[in-house]
Amino acid sequence: MDKIIVLIGAPGAGKGTQARLLQERCGIPQISTGDMFREMKSLDTPLAREVQEIMASGNLISDEITYKIVRERTSKSDTAGTFLLDGYPRTAVQAEQLEELAGEQGKEIVAIEVDVPTQELLKRLTGRRSCPECGEIYNIYSKPPKVEGFCDSHPQTELVHRADDNEASVKTRLDNYQINTQPLLEYYDSSGRLKKVNGNGEVEDIFTEMAAMV
């Protein structure tokens, strides 16, 4: 049976990094709601402006809008089989909506928790930089680019610091994770659909563990 693999973890836990590797190396299409919302930046519509504002504050976009973009994205042909969700669901309502979607598509949901201690998350978030061209994620402390401030694969492209990786937004995002998203771990665990990886280690080791689960 095809699967919908759901990555659950606090901001900075490394979901995005692992999702990209699983896509590159295992060919599993990854859908990141955060990336999709960030892409709306280039649109000059009232909805896009509202989304940018909510994101910058570290709060969550409404379940209704989020479900709409997930539905739309998962109706494309590349997600006909198994695919991976990075950053969705994040609330109990979204988890219910995903059940509906999985039912319609005849897929089973597998959730993977990426667990990282809070102190480590703070360091990762403030040090995080990414390439706007290819999405590669760096960290000035633990994974610096070869040339400071520029992407290894796109030497002309300056790395960016996400607008919501500042101290105030990070706090809101971590609070939101604890209040809204953490309860989903129990939800998936109680139905026997939760797996867990220790996200506090080497990227390659974590990847090996996760690749065996999907």
Ligand code: AMP
């Ligand atoms: P991320 O890149 O996953 O950390 O997401 C960045 C931001 O996008 C979040 O802080 C939210 O504002 C928004 N976002 C991403 N995914 C969701 C979601 N499933 N539900 C609501 N808001 C989301």
